[in-house]
Amino acid sequence: MGCVISKKSERTPRYEEPSVLAATTPFTAREVEALYVLFKKLSNSIIADGLIHKEEFQLALFRNRNRRNLFADRIFDLFDMRRNGVIEFGGFVRSLGIFHPDAPIEDKIAFPFRLYDLRNTGYIELTELKEMVLALLHESDLVLAQDIVETIVDKAFREANTKDDGRINPEEWKDFVLKNPSLIRNMTLPYLKDLTMAFPSFIVSSEYEDPEV
Structure with a gap:
């Protein structure tokens, strides 16, 4: 089944609105919502607090929460924009935006x-x-x-x-x-060009309408 996002969905800590993140990244508001589905899945894989901890990041990269690697540690540190030991939704989207084909x-x-x-x-x-x-x-x-x-x-x-x-x-x-x-x-990760096409399981029910749609 697809994942439906609505305005009433339970939000993670320090949640930022898709329209705000879309204004500062190459993603559209609807793509930001698709990323929110992925973020929620990752951030609740070990500790259900809506934040991505290093163990959850390791699990996503290596399928092993205990496998340590300097490369993964550094990527985590750069995604952790607030330097508070966790990856929040805004940092997750902004960091992935750098890998978008249209990023500067x-x-x-x-x-x-x-x-x-x-x-x-x-x-x-x-x-x-x-x-x-x-x-x-x-x-x-x-x-x-x-x-x-x-x-x-x-x-x-x-x-x-x-x-x-x-x-x-x-x-x-x-x-x-x-x-x-x-x-x-x-x-550059080509699939970030259109997330709603790359991840067809995401069914976005949103109040945000992209200008080009």
Whole structure:
């Protein structure tokens, strides 16, 4: 059966109206409502409080609430926009909006920079880049020897760090990505283009009507 959303539906803590989120993201109000169905499912998978905890996030990514990974931890931290240890609905929608095909390229470039900036210093250092690359490889099917990984990372770091000061700043990162656009290929999820078509089980009963409909 599909999921029906109405104005009378029980709302999660700090719920933000679809029209508000649609005004600040690439999603339409009806798509925001579809995301709300997904959010409620994730946020009640372990703790029924309408907030996504790290264990629930791990469960959604790995089907295992106890599996820890630096990559997943960093993604969770970036989705946790209020820095209060949970993902709220507004942060969930705004973060997913960065992966929308119509999201600004600047946002898609900035997100992985923040991902790699493990110490939150405003720079990416060589050790941080290596840690994240190893974490990403751990979650993929690609197996590379440690020395090969270090050679690849060292080369990329030298190319990006044009000031040769041992750290990559946001401008250097932007220039590096623009020269190597494949680095942000995974920052675009095509199915976010039309959520109501991607997830046909969502039947949206809404007071919001999109202008183009």
